[in-house]
Amino acid sequence: MAHDLVLYTNPMSRGRIARWMLEEIGEPYDVEILGFGTSMKSESYKAVNPMGKVPAIAHGKTIVTECAAICAYLADAFPDKGLAPANSQRADYYRWLFFAAGPVEAAVSNKALGFEVPPERERMIGYGSFKDVMDTLELALRSNSYIAGDRFSAADVYVGSQIGWGLQFGTMEKRPAFEQYFGRLALRDAYQRAGEKDDAAIAEMRRQG
Numbered sequence: 001m002a003h004d005l006v007l008y009t010n011p012m013s014r015g016r017i018a019r020w021m022l023e024e025i026g027e028p029y030d031v032e033i034l035g036f037g038t039s040m041k042s043e044s045y046k047a048v049n050p051m052g053k054v055p056a057i058a059h060g061k062t063i064v065t066e067c068a069a070i071c072a073y074l075a076d077a078f079p080d081k082g083l084a085p086a087n088s089q090r091a092d093y094y095r096w097l098f099f100a101a102g103p104v105e106a107a108v109s110n111k112a113l114g115f116e117v118p119p120e121r122e123r124m125i126g127y128g129s130f131k132d133v134m135d136t137l138e139l140a141l142r143s144n145s146y147i148a149g150d151r152f153s154a155a156d157v158y159v160g161s162q163i164g165w166g167l168q169f170g171t172m173e174k175r176p177a178f179e180q181y182f183g184r185l186a187l188r189d190a191y192q193r194a195g196e197k198d199d200a201a202i203a204e205m206r207r208q209g
Contacts, residue, residue, distance in 0.1 A: 003027075003028045003029050003030050004027075004059060004060055005022065005027060005028070005029035005030070005057065005058070005059055006029065006030045006031070006032060006057065006058040007019060007022060007029055007030070007031045007032070007055060007056075007057055008032050008034060008045065008048060008049070008054050008055060008056040008057070008058075009031060009032070009033060009034070009054045009055045010033060010034055010035070010036060010040070010054050011033070011198035011199070011201040011202045011205070012202060013036075013053075013054050013055070014054070014055060014067050014161075015054045015055035015198075016161065016194065016195075016198050017055070017067040017070075017071070017157060017158060017161040018055035018057060018067060018070045018071075019031075019055075019194040019197065019198055020157050020161065020190060020191055020194040020195075021070060021071045021074050021154060021157045022057075022074065022194075023190035023191070023193045023194040023197075024081065024083060024154075024157060024188075024190040025074050025078050025081055025083070026081065026190075027078065029057075031201075033201060033205070034054055040052050040053065040054060048063055048065075049063070049065045051065070055067065055070060056070075057070055057073075057074070059073075059074075059077060066101075067101070067158055067161075068097055068098065068100070068101035068158050071097070071154040071155070071157050071158045072084070072097060072154060074154065075153070075154035082151075083152075083153055083154045084153055084154055085148060085149070085151070085153060089149075092147070092148040092149060093148040093149075093153055093154075093155050095148075096140055096147045096148055096155055096159055097147075097148075097154070097155040097158055097159070099136070099137070099140075100137075100155075100158055100159045100162050101158065102126070102127070103126065103127035103128075103133045103136075104133055104137060104159075104162055105162065106125075106126070106127050107127045107129075107130045107133040107134075108130075108133075108162070108166055108171045108172065110130070111130050111171055112169075112171045116130075117129060134172065134173060134175070137159075137163075137178075138175055138177045138178065141177040141178065141180075141181045142177050145184070147159045147160075147181075152185075152188075156185060160181070160182055160185040160191075163178050163181060163182045164182045164185070164186070166178070167179065167182060
């Protein structure tokens with residue numbers, strides 16, 4: 001039986017973020033695994049995401065791409081799950097969700113690629129310097145148990161994923177605030193379920209060659 005929610009993903013991609021968010025929602029969903037450079041670039045998938053990249057979700061006839069947008073959309077589409085603050089309390093939720101999607105993503109990607117912004121160009125790049133971004137993120141995590149306050153939200157799925165990967169692959173410094181924050185998130189049942197499902201999908205892909 002086809003479900004109303006479909007995840008287009010590859011388990012060795014940012015699709016793991018969307019999988020985690022779907023597990024937090026707890027609604028049934030179908031999964032389509034796409035290959036890099038093959039089915040991900042097919043015309044049929046480009047009708048879903050013209051960028052030819054994952055993840056994307058379909059919710060009925062609605063298509064959402066970009067991990068931060070997927071997290072925010074699903075939290076709003078299923079408000080009974082309590083994964084977004086009340087409208088009047090969303091300032092920090094939006095602030096840090098988009099901080100991670102903008103400055104954090106850009107700074108970490110540039111660092112991983114060996115690109116360092118010249119000091120005289122820091123105002124041009126938008127995020128300033130890698131240190132500025134890390135210091136700001138650390139300050140946010142020192143203030144609260146979760147990124148937007150004292151309750152877990154969809155913003156933690158996105159921010160937590162960025163930090164988890166940064167710690168794992170060495171693209172973020174192992175600051176205690178980062179390690180403690182991600183350590184809390186990694187204990188969540190939905191995070192563990194998502195990881196198990198994606199790891200099983202990787203094993204199946206390798207088995208099939």
